[in-house]
Amino acid sequence: MRYEADPVTMQVIRYGLEAVADDMGYNLMRMGRTTIVKEIMDINCAVLDAGGGILAQAHLCPLMMFSLPTTAEKMLERVPDFEEGDVVICNDPYLGGQHLLDVQFFSPVFVEGDLVAFVANIAHQLDMGGAVPGGVAGGLTEIYQEGLRIPFVKLYRGGREDAQIFDLISRNIRIPEKTMEDFRAQAATTVVGVRRVQALVRKYGLDVFRDCTRMLLDYSEKRVRRFLREIPDGVHTGRDRLDDDGRTDDPVDIQVNVRIRGDEMEVDFDGSSAQTAGNVNSPWACTQGGVFYTMVGIIDPDMPLNSGSFRPIRVSSREGLVTNPRPPAGVTARSQTMTKIVEAMLKAMSEVVPDRVVAGSHGQACTNSFSGVDPETGKRFSYIEIQGGGAGARPTKDGPDGQDLHLGRFMNTPVEAAELENPVMIERYEFIQDSGGAGKFRGGLSLRRDIRFLADVTWARYSDRQKFRPQGLFGGLEGSVGSLILNPGTPGEARCRSKGVGEIKAGDLLSIRLPGSGGYGRPSDRDPERVAWDVRNGKVSARSAREDYRVVVRGDGTVDREATAALRDR
């Protein structure tokens, strides 16, 4: 059968590439050895064209996708030649990566001697060495403290593992037996991807494949241009701020300046804070990711995501800002900043397309790692928790209660999975009442998880929003702030900073409480029956119903219509 490069074949090839990316992701999750890969699924997979541009990505953690093309471009500049079976790895934030824990794997796809594409994946590794076990420590000041920095290195040549490089890495990281297996799983995933892309190219022929993938990128570009043309030209600014950088108590400002002109858009970050001593700096791929993620959600979440989609959106940042740091600034906690970029973008775009944005979400990544020695087995353990918080209210409905973060579609760690593998006992996992900002549509509630430790642990963490609340939109109220409290309700109660490294003693309890989210529209416009339903379910207190929503809910859970009308008329 002969195929022509036409829009229908293009669509068929697109489906084929998406299937490859999704199948790679599926394999990687199934093979993974560490919680962050196998349960949380902090991974992504993609097929790239021979120039490093994204052709298709898996339906996994969105933020990670934006690193792959940026890094691939740098790889093509620096790696002189490829052969079949090579696997190149890189984790350097200054070469397009996220933080050092996220290791990227690339494999060339050859068909009859031609380099036609790359397959790639990225996964958060358990530990990449550095000052702090588990790596996810806020407050470090240089990338050298954050772990082993790997520029472009061929981990496999012609399908053969380079034992020396494996050895080099193994000796620089903690718990190499798990991480090295996840490395091998990442490599095996590319093997499957390469085979699948080869079959696809052979089937359609190289010319048709190339023409169709070019058409695919142009098509995505066209869709974005059409959207931009339809919205009014203008300049808009959005702001949000971080509590601190983990070193000082000074807030870190994030400002996005959006200029829409014709079918193009420019975004810069003038007005944002200078790069910080603490490691909340957002490497360049991360910053772009915050902008692109928001725009995809606004324009059309179902559009094919590839490098073409991003051509009409020019993102720039002066070097030396927290949004484009110079080395050797630390970057591990960059997700605190990326999520703020999303919040600021949403705020700016709320002036343009109020019906396509959402109110402020928990807007941070509450990441905690606990490492120590299991008293029962005598073995070293390291375990990561990322928790969900409130998701912002939407133009026509409430925000979801207890959800992952913008940019990060991930899963929690089941209580039973955590306890089966680690010396901890989780005592509480629940919604926090009144944490969602009141509004015509309520912000999603945040979560609380209380963990009791059965061994001494080193606790590394980064999170944010202990000071500045998630924003409400169009009259919606702000959501609650988060907190980290050791031994709450006891004489030893201690409130802990959002970022840092510390020790927790066996027997102590850590209560992780996430920020909530903002409401959308005025609370007094909310249907009183919905308020009563929330009160009945304990999601909103009777007091908040009365004070914020101006709804009087009787003891039996029904709405007191007269009293409500009187309150609302005042």
Added chain:
Amino acid sequence: MRIGIDVGGTFTDVVMVDEATGAFHYTKTPTTHHDLAEGVLKGLGDILEIGGVSMDEVSYLIHGTTIGTNAIVEGKGARVGLVTTAGFEDVLEIRRVARPKEAAFDFGADNPPPLVPRYLRKGVRERIDAGGRVVVPLEEGSVRAAAAAFEREEVEAVVVSLLFSFLNGEHERRVADIFAQELPGVPVTLSSEICPEFREYERTCTAVMNGYLGPVIARYMDRLTARLEAEYGKVSLHIMQSNGGTMTAEVAKSHAAHLINSGPAGGAIATAFVSGLTGNRMAVGADMGGTTFDISIIDENLPKTTTWGGVTNYPIKLPMVDLKTIGAGGGSIAWVDEGGVLNVGPESAGSDPGPACYGWGGTRPAVSDANLVLGRLNPDYFLGGKLPLYPEKAEKAVRTHVADPMGLSVEEAAAGILRIVNANMAKGISGNSVERGYDLREFALVTMGGAAALHAADIARELNMARVIVPPMSGNFSAVGFVVADVQHDYVRTLARKEHEIDPFELLREFREMEEEGVRQLEQERVRAEETEIIWSADLRYDGQSWELNAPIPRAPGGFTEKDVRRIAEGFHELHQQVYSYSEPDEEVEFVNLRVRVKGLNPDLAFKAETHEPFLVEGGWKAMRDVYFAEKGWLSIPVYEREDLSVGSCIPGPCIVEETISTALVPPGHTGAIDAYRNIVIELEGRE
């Protein structure tokens, strides 16, 4: 005689098979939504009349119903009270915190609401730790308080899901005892009984599903049994389960969660049956209906099962036939997006307004419209002529919404619609087969439903599959699966031990205990010992992995030795290599779950193969029709009536074979053959 009755959304399908001769009868009757039992009784009466047999000659009925799935989709299950460990009442609603899978960028996406609202979820004071030890004894006062609250709220069912109950079910059982005293007559589901596996959310959701559907299913079973008895006296009634086996109606009342998706499971069993008859060990079952395309995988003549299935984004952690559903069917709507590119689905015209060609008011082009425009469907013979189709309406829809905006001819546009929908279905099949590292070149594609046989050859070619099989009765295929299904029950226990910690005696004891439980169950269902089959397997993984691979384990009545344990581990390394192209033979294997499946085998049907030398059919077609092919343009091709084609017939493509409920297309360059069981087999020789 056995009779299978499948209640679907539109029709109630009935199949009767004579166990002695293998002769089938079948019929359809409209589903009676106000009272499903009415349609069941009607279909039953019809089939007895068609076959000229009395109920005394029927050994048993097998029934499958979508009543469970419907209750979930419509939110019409029972009012459930959920008991959890205090502090974990929200686990059901928190889920795994992730947004829906396909919605990584979609701010508007939501997971479905919890089936038990927060005010009906009550915590009790107790705790069992990860070693199965009681850390906080059950405080019975808190259980009684929950019971009092549930009584006030008039719950119809209670579900108990406590942390680590899969390791130690003592507290859950004690809660059940207290509820039996406090709320007599209210059914109680224990998570440790229905789904003793780790991961509290998935286990809780599965148990809740059982409680939520239990009263609905029980009421239905009672009503149906009473009606059957009033009409025919005592009748042996079996119910189809999602695991591909059956159970008695009495058992079904307390196993409601096992009924979800049982209809499509029947289709997979029938696919396995046909693949077995025709000597195809590996097959893909493809059921294309109006809105969806259901895919099942047959591996060594057995439907692939999963424990990670679910319904409408609620996980159900029970072994079930692995069915993947994608939004592609005859009613899927074709549309040109803002970028000028053609898309098909997932929106469907359904049956209201239906594709444009139905003439029911639909104006947007659906896949059926494209098939009609290209001459693949016969406007006067759809559903045997019961539903006249309007080619001009189809053409107008395709022209207005696809051809004109894209600057294509109507034929090119319609052919484009088919290519896109076929590619989408092919993507679904390839995605579902990746799990085991399958090579699709060995697979047959078995079609069912009205529309699949029109698309199958193109899909199979897209995927380089070996052949297409269009079985007879493909319109009643699920019901065919019911009559060939075995009685089946699955048991699981979490072991969670590393290879070196395995005590072979303990391993044996666990398997034997589950086996005994299963055999007792089969005895209750009056299965004779010589008809019993028992299968052992284990979910294994490397240390640290979360996702297991299920490996078969030879049943060892004589006992296990350490060598056997090692052999099981070796089998796992090989399987891991096959599935993921990677294994670590030096590494230790972890035994996570042990599983036992017990089957009450149905006696094989004495299925008669008619033999006849293959012969080329010359003439004999009922009409010649112009049909459009993308590569060749319009061709005048023969249209055969399926019943006219006897065993051995070989019909060169391109041609079309019509029957009342489905239409098959043999593409140019291929030949359709009627095999000994009256399947149409299209060999895809000459493939790449």
